[in-house]
Amino acid sequence: MRIRIVSALFIVTAFATVAAAQTQTTRQYAAKFICGKASDEQVKAFLAAPGIYYTAINVHNPRLKFTITYQKKFALGQPSEQAGKISEWFRGQLKADETMQIDCVDIYRHIGVDPGTFIEGFAVIQPSLDLDVVGVYTAEAGNGVSAMHMERVPLRRTQP
Numbered sequence: 001m002r003i004r005i006v007s008a009l010f011i012v013t014a015f016a017t018v019a020a021a022q023t024q025t026t027r028q029y030a031a032k033f034i035c036g037k038a039s040d041e042q043v044k045a046f047l048a049a050p051g052i053y054y055t056a057i058n059v060h061n062p063r064l065k066f067t068i069t070y071q072k073k074f075a076l077g078q079p080s081e082q083a084g085k086i087s088e089w090f091r092g093q094l095k096a097d098e099t100m101q102i103d104c105v106d107i108y109r110h111i112g113v114d115p116g117t118f119i120e121g122f123a124v125i126q127p128s129l130d131l132d133v134v135g136v137y138t139a140e141a142g143n144g145v146s147a148m149h150m151e152r153v154p155l156r157r158t159q160p
Contacts, residue, residue, distance in 0.1 A: 025157035029125040029133045031057045032151075033074075035104035036118035048118070051141040057102040057123055057153075060132035061094035069093045070127040072102070074111045077121045084121060087111050094131075130155055 033055040038048040061068045071091050076084030087110050094100060102123055108115045125133065133153040138145050 025159055027127055027130065028156050028158050029127075029131065029153045030156070031102075031123045031125070031133055031135045031153045032120070032137075033057065033104070033107055033123055033135070034120040034137065035107060036116050038118045048120075049139070049141075051139050051146070053118070053120075054104055054138045054140075055107070056136040058099060058132075058134045058136065059094065059102065059125065060099040061096060061129075062132055063096050063129065065096050066129065067093050067095045068127050068129045068131065070125055070131070072123060072125045074107055074123055075121045076111060076113075076119055085111060 034048075034053045035055055037052045038050055040050070059070075069091070070093065071089045073089050074087040076086070078084040090110060092100075105115060107119070107123065108117070111119070113119055125131070133155075135151045135153055137147075137149045137151070139147040
């Protein structure tokens with residue numbers, strides 16, 4: 001009888017451990033970015049309008065008392081369904097109510113691409129707690145800003 005109880009407890013514990021491992025998720029934000037001047041070739045390849053594109057991703061820690069740690073990386077997209085370069089992870093933190101901006105200059109530096117090069121892809125942010133993340137996208141065609149769009153980036157939970 002004692003062996004059956006121990007065996008049953010072992011099986012229940014094993015199933016609970018597997019279930020907990022399966023439900024463990026990571027917070028993640030994937031903010032679109034587009035940066036640089038689209039040349040005639042890139043206009044055709046990327047289906048982008050001629051002009052210069054800028055992205056600013058604003059990240060805010062809404063906590064009033066807690067510091068949030070995060071890691072971020074950048075993944076480039078290429079035309080014709082080709083995967084692009086992915087940067088390493090970069091770690092950081094935001095104290096309570098702090099805000100940071102990730103812009104094209106930062107993305108070029110982290111991805112190792114010359115500033116002004118036409119690039120697009122995703123900035124992937126994995127924080128320890130939920131953040132406010134908003135992408136701000138502007139474009140110009142030679143006469144100053146001709147288009148602007150802001151988009152709140154939704155939180156998603158992914159499995160490692």
